[in-house]
Amino acid sequence: MENRQVNFGQLDAKTTDTLLLTFAELGLIYGNDWFVIPYSMKANTLCEVRVLVITNVFGERTLIRAADEGEENNWQRWSMFNLSNLNEFGSYNRQFFLPATITSTLESEPLEQVNYTRDEMTNMVWAVEEVIPDGNGKGISGYDAADRFGVEPPPIAASTANIRYVLGTTVPENWIPFLPVHQAGSNQSIQFRRAAMPKLGVPPTDVVRPKGLLLTEVRKRYYINEEEIPAAGTVVRRSYQRARWYNGRTYVWIGRYRETGRGQASSDLRFDQIEPIQPS
Known part of the structure; x- marks a missing residue:
């Protein structure tokens, strides 16, 4: 039986709250299959449960094994809260790490904010630098710092044409x-790789490079798994965080936060276009 603090009627879940809906389904449907045994731990410590023995009222003792311990294939095994082993893909141990957490922080305005959005018309992902660092500990608008229009092509002299051919537009x-x-060794699974647009101008002499840390901390090939960018997109930002620990000391650091994006976007990138010539 739940105590009076449990009220499933107060669940306020939206269509994007997948984790909350999964947790509610686990509690409502599979709640009777779980037993909770409290165990106190100190912050920043590791814990490993090696043996669990249940003794019933008749004095019979039963050894309870881990849910992922058996002869099934790896893809059939199920577990939670495990730690992955370094440089061993798909391998993990049964240690549980309890990190030091805080209930609330003071957060500054974003130093940097990148909106990863899908563009289904071009079958790609755009990372829009909405806020970039200004070098003085603050953030400025990425739109104001970017050249949005480039250099217009020279007018066509001595021509009576009303249209012109455009090889490609800009962003x-x-x-x-x-x-x-394609991912290595697969003909179906894909991932997204960072590319570059030619720098605006006639003719282009360089490529556009990101100005923030989020898109430049990986110097060489920068890949993002396809499932990390849903249809609604995702927003990642960096900002100053300030909190007070239980001993009264104050800590300030730069943290990162990720949230659901604002839907798909169109860059208006087009090629082989016929446009009307505006009279001067």
Whole structure:
């Protein structure tokens, strides 16, 4: 039986709250299959349960094994709260780490904010630098710092044509492209790889490079798994965080936060276009 603090009627879940809906389903449907045994731990410590023996009222003792311990295939095994082993993909141990957490923090305005959005018309992902660092500990608008229009092509002299051919349009320089590529050894699974647009100008002499840390901390090939960018997109930002620990000391650091994006976007990137010539 739940105590009076449990009120499932107060669940306020939206369509994007997948984790909350999964937790509610676990509690409502599979709640009777679980037993909770409290165990106190200190912050920043590791714990490993090696043996669990249940003794019933008749004095019979039963050894309870871990849920993922058996002869099933790896893809059939199920577990929670395990730690992955370093440099061993798919391998983990049964140690549980209890990190030091805080209930609330003071957060500054974003130093940097990148909106990863899907563009289904071009079958790619755009990383839009909405806020970039200004070098003085603050953030400025990425749109204001970017060249959004470039250099207009020279007018066509001595021509009576009403239209002109455009090889390709441009996008603002704070729009960084990620192109889909096949994963190694697979013909179906894809991931997104950071690319670059030619720098606006006639003719282009360089490529547009990101100005923030989020898109430049990986110097060489920068990949993002396809499932990390849902249809609604995702927003990642960096900002100053300030909190007071239980001993009264104050800590300040730069943290990162991720949230659901604002839906798909269109860069208006087009090629082989016929446009009307505006009279001067």
